[in-house]
Amino acid sequence: MYKNDQVLRRYSESFKLKILAELSTGNYNKRQLARIYGVASTTINQWIKKYDRTDLMNTRIMVETKDEISRLKALQKEVEQLKELLIRKDLEHLVKDSYLEVAAENLGYKNVEELKKNLNINP
Numbered sequence: 001m002y003k004n005d006q007v008l009r010r011y012s013e014s015f016k017l018k019i020l021a022e023l024s025t026g027n028y029n030k031r032q033l034a035r036i037y038g039v040a041s042t043t044i045n046q047w048i049k050k051y052d053r054t055d056l057m058n059t060r061i062m063v064e065t066k067d068e069i070s071r072l073k074a075l076q077k078e079v080e081q082l083k084e085l086l087i088r089k090d091l092e093h094l095v096k097d098s099y100l101e102v103a104a105e106n107l108g109y110k111n112v113e114e115l116k117k118n119l120n121i122n123p
Contacts, residue, residue: 016050017051023048097112
């Protein structure tokens, strides 16, 4: 027995369009049509994409309370503030490093590490 002895199914264009038409009437959902005609739901999804029938795709509706929305906005604001603080901290670090590089160069040291070592500055 060969590994690829499975049945390969090909569906006609009219069959595909018939299923999409039944789906658009609203009498059956994808799962029911898949069960009736012996077709996988994912196959029906592929046909929907192929024929550009996005109106038949599942839609996701998110229901939120006012408390959840206000909490989400507060968290987003906090994230933005933290991002700004992080950027400011990084800039301060870069400025400090630049000052040390300039000071090391002006005082005649080979590099910043030598300056820090002589001045007992912890890295």
